[in-house]
Amino acid sequence: MKILLVDDEVELVSAMAERLQLRGYDADWTDSGDDALVMARTCSYDLAVLDIRMPKISGLELKRRLFELCPSMKFIFLSGQGSESDFKEGCAGGVCYLIKPIRIEDLVARIEEDATHGGDQ
Template sequence: MTSTRTPRILLAEDEDAMRAYLERALTNAGYHVSAVDRGTDAVPLLETGDFDLLLSDIVMPEMDGIELAQRCAEISPRTKVMFITGFAAVSLRASREQPAAKVLSKPFHLRDLVLEVERVFEEADAARM
């Protein structure tokens, strides 16, 4: 990202170990990460925060990632969306309902996640120029 501000990522992942793993990897890659374990906890943060990326699991309790992405589009339309999922059928649904969102299927290597996040920010920077 060309901006001097550290990019902010809102991570919504219901699996504790995966959330901690992803949060650590993204923080180590230089991002500011706020992590929650469900979509309903992410919504208030979207309302009060200025996030560059919503990184969300698709299958979560209370509010799935697709519904969260729809709320994100309403609340914070400039926030990019990226999904992570372990379910192929859910990945197809996400691609149909959120065509601008990147979908990364589990399992994935952390290096691949960081590269995809960097790509999202590079595309956003290019679109602004």
């Protein structure tokens, strides 16, 4: 499974990528929504893990744009300060929403669930 991690907190997103790679996942990361879109045009990702609140492009907007590029991509949202409306929109269509700080085991469990059950959009 090829995973794209996007979060404006560089230390967090790079550590997540490293921990996922140690568990056998092929994980790329970026701290920019614009860079994520470029990456998605050049590489086929199965799953994107997106921070809800980022500068320039929110996670919700980034999901919409990534979904246009790759309709089969699955999504997991992360947030440390999401509003109730973010939560409701993020969870629409069965998309998972995890609250920071996240435990890597919780993220891996959600990734496995999406891989096993196909996830919903």
